[in-house]
Amino acid sequence: MRGAWTICQKELHSYFASPVAYAVMALYALIFGFFFYSATAFFVEASMQSQMMGRSFPMNVNEMIIRPVLMNTSVIGLFLIPMITMRLFAEEKRSGTIELLITSPVTDLAIIVGKWLAAVLLYTAVILVAALSVIFLFAWGQPDVKPVLIGFFGLLLQGAALLAIGAFISTTTKNQIIAGTAGFVVSLLLWVIEWISQFDTSTTGKVISYLSVVTHLEPFTKGVVDLKDVVFFVSLIFLGLFLSARSLESLRWRA
Amino acid sequence: MIKVEGLTKRYARATAVDNISFEVDKGQIVGFLGPNGAGKTTTMRMLTCFMPPSGGRAEVAGFDVVKSPMEVKKRIGYLPETPPLYPEMEVGEYLDFVGKLKGVPSADLAKRIQEVSERCAVADVRNKLISKLSKGYKQRVGLAQAIIHNPDVLILDEPTSGLDPKQIMETRDLIRSLAGDHTIILSTHILTEVEQTCETAIIIAKGKVMATDSVAALKNRRAGGSAVLVEVEAVSEGQVREKLERVSGVSRVVHKPSGTHGIVTFEVEGLSGKNIRPEIARAVVESGWSLNELRPLGMSLEEVFLQLTSGTKAAEHEAATAAPAVGDEEKESE
Ligand SMILES: Nc1ncnc2c1ncn2[C@@H]1O[C@H](COP(=O)(O)OP(=O)(O)OP(=O)(O)O)[C@@H](O)[C@H]1O
Ligand SMILES: [Mg+2]
Numbered sequence: 001m002r003g004a005w006t007i008c009q010k011e012l013h014s015y016f017a018s019p020v021a022y023a024v025m026a027l028y029a030l031i032f033g034f035f036f037y038s039a040t041a042f043f044v045e046a047s048m049q050s051q052m053m054g055r056s057f058p059m060n061v062n063e064m065i066i067r068p069v070l071m072n073t074s075v076i077g078l079f080l081i082p083m084i085t086m087r088l089f090a091e092e093k094r095s096g097t098i099e100l101l102i103t104s105p106v107t108d109l110a111i112i113v114g115k116w117l118a119a120v121l122l123y124t125a126v127i128l129v130a131a132l133s134v135i136f137l138f139a140w141g142q143p144d145v146k147p148v149l150i151g152f153f154g155l156l157l158q159g160a161a162l163l164a165i166g167a168f169i170s171t172t173t174k175n176q177i178i179a180g181t182a183g184f185v186v187s188l189l190l191w192v193i194e195w196i197s198q199f200d201t202s203t204t205g206k207v208i209s210y211l212s213v214v215t216h217l218e219p220f221t222k223g224v225v226d227l228k229d230v231v232f233f234v235s236l237i238f239l240g241l242f243l244s245a246r247s248l249e250s251l252r253w254r255a
Numbered sequence: 256m257i258k259v260e261g262l263t264k265r266y267a268r269a270t271a272v273d274n275i276s277f278e279v280d281k282g283q284i285v286g287f288l289g290p291n292g293a294g295k296t297t298t299m300r301m302l303t304c305f306m307p308p309s310g311g312r313a314e315v316a317g318f319d320v321v322k323s324p325m326e327v328k329k330r331i332g333y334l335p336e337t338p339p340l341y342p343e344m345e346v347g348e349y350l351d352f353v354g355k356l357k358g359v360p361s362a363d364l365a366k367r368i369q370e371v372s373e374r375c376a377v378a379d380v381r382n383k384l385i386s387k388l389s390k391g392y393k394q395r396v397g398l399a400q401a402i403i404h405n406p407d408v409l410i411l412d413e414p415t416s417g418l419d420p421k422q423i424m425e426t427r428d429l430i431r432s433l434a435g436d437h438t439i440i441l442s443t444h445i446l447t448e449v450e451q452t453c454e455t456a457i458i459i460a461k462g463k464v465m466a467t468d469s470v471a472a473l474k475n476r477r478a479g480g481s482a483v484l485v486e487v488e489a490v491s492e493g494q495v496r497e498k499l500e501r502v503s504g505v506s507r508v509v510h511k512p513s514g515t516h517g518i519v520t521f522e523v524e525g526l527s528g529k530n531i532r533p534e535i536a537r538a539v540v541e542s543g544w545s546l547n548e549l550r551p552l553g554m555s556l557e558e559v560f561l562q563l564t565s566g567t568k569a570a571e572h573e574a575a576t577a578a579p580a581v582g583d584e585e586k587e588s589e
Contacts, residue, residue: 002358003355005358006352006355007356009345009352010341010352013343013344013348014343014344016341017343017344051292061556063485079307095339095340096335096337096339097339097340098339099300099303099305099335099339100333100335100339100353100400101356102304103305103328103333104302104303104327104328104353104356105305105332105356105357106356107325115579172447204403206585252305252306252307
């Protein structure tokens with residue numbers, strides 16, 4: 001693993017040297033803020049209405065705001081994650097710097113882990129910036145802290161998995177645009193296959209919807225950590241990193 | 256220091272490197288000379304463990320490139336055909352990154368960066384973005400990254416391509432100054448480059464080693480028996496041609512249109528191994544013409560190929576078909 005951290009630092013440096021990091025952060029914060037604002041406005045209105053009608057059923061901040069906002073923002077991830085991963089390897093292959101990395105005394109795995117780690121750190125920073133708006137909730141409401149943290153943890157885990165897949169896709173081409181588009185299509189696919197469970201309740205339908213990232217993200221947004229969801233995301237991470245390693249190796253046979 | 260035996264690389268369609276063998280001793284500078292597509296880059300990529308060979312063996316500093324790539328990589332500095340630079344980094348940051356990647360101990364790193372940037376004359380651009388550097392500076396930063404970890408072996412793929420004449424001279428001087436401490440292989444398709452920088456030339460074409468020769472021998476070959484350019488002030492082309500053809504040792508006289516009235520130019524080829532210039536000069540002067548120019552044309556890479564490989568008919572044919580493009584390019588760059 002020697003070299004992984006060096007490569008990770010270099011990647012972070014290039015992210016922040018280009019507009020990518022800032023664009024991703026701004027976009028995410030903006031959209032998150034919008035979702036957050038509309039969910040909060042709706043919540044405020046609904047609670048005022050119920051007060052005026054004399055009913056005072058206890059409305060839950062976590063349920064009404066945090067959960068829908070988290071689910072919605074994970075959709076933005078579909079766009080952001082390919083933006084983060086598309087250049088990881090494609091750019092190095094195009095410019096020839098991949099020759100420097102591969103002929104340096106570091107393992108392929110160290111290169112891959114370093115790059116993936118940088119992507120995860122950037123994604124974490126992006127989420128943290130977005131999460132700032134949630135602090136307002138604590139100022140005026142009394143949400144439970146634990147489910148919020150768990151929800152963000154789920155978002156991060158899902159992101160880390162999709163970033164690993166995106167990194168693999170980036171190893172297969174020299175063209176960033178292709179890498180980005182393919183990354184988006186794959187993320188989208190891993191997202192929408194969940195819909196199948198709504199009209200196909202057979203075993204096949206269940207298996208397919210099991211593969212969806214949504215199926216496994218949902219419990220986190222409810223504040224529930226289920227081992228099988230964690231295992232799912234972690235396996236996806238390993239799969240992505242493993243495929244990247246294979247792909248780098250085959251690049252050397254063909255190059 | 257470097258030992259290559261029967262090294263072969265086959266791509267899906269063609270064999271890029273075909274069963275080549277050579278050895279390089281410690282501290283030597285060896286030139287890898289060959290036309291485009293000869294397999295120079297491919298060979299270097301196998302030596303640097305960028306890609307595995309399809310057959311044969313290669314050893315660098317006693318380590319096999321397939322069996323112990325990590326050990327080989329630690330001992331090799333590599334400058335690929337296009338310098339592997341990150342445009343968004345400053346020169347200093349870049350050298351720091353490569354140093355860490357190559358495993359330079361962090362206690363020595365600052366000192367090493369200082370040393371290599373002075374040696375490669377990039378110290379004055381340490382804080383500049385790589386994207387803002389001129390081509391020559393980029394090439395030098397490429398060289399600096401190759402020697403940052405003080406490797407035993409340096410592999411340089413066309414280190415002077417695309418530079419202007421002054422920068423070419425500087426780069427060649429730099430490379431020469433690196434020999435001794437490092438064993439160097441550099442590739443080029445320019446004959447004079449090998450003559451100026453290297454001790455030994457390995458001439459390859461179409462994936463095969465055509466000849467391995469000391470540069471001194473190469474120079475002799477190039478000087479001897481080669482063509483001469485003769486420019487004479489005379490009115491009649493026919494008379495001059497007649498005179499030249501009668502000079503002893505001349506095998507062929509070719510007229511070159513000069514464009515100026517009263518000046519005739521010929522390319523005269525002599526029998527190999529014979530210096531025909533004194534005879535030509537005497538003949539011209541004796542005839543009462545004035546001699547404007549008498550200059551050895553030197554051998555093109557093409558001719559050297561043909562000479563080196565004469566005897567083996569097949570090789571001769573291959574060199575002849577592989578070389579024309581190179582001949583042109585060489586003339587351009589000189
Ligand atoms: N990735 C590849 N796939 C298939 N063939 C390749 C590949 N890379 C190189 N070749 C072929 O292998 C041969 C040798 O190429 P190589 O790049 O080693 O030549 P070279 O001597 O470095 O030439 P140049 O002077 O142009 O750099 C060429 O015929 C080339 O077309
Ligand atoms: Mg080449």
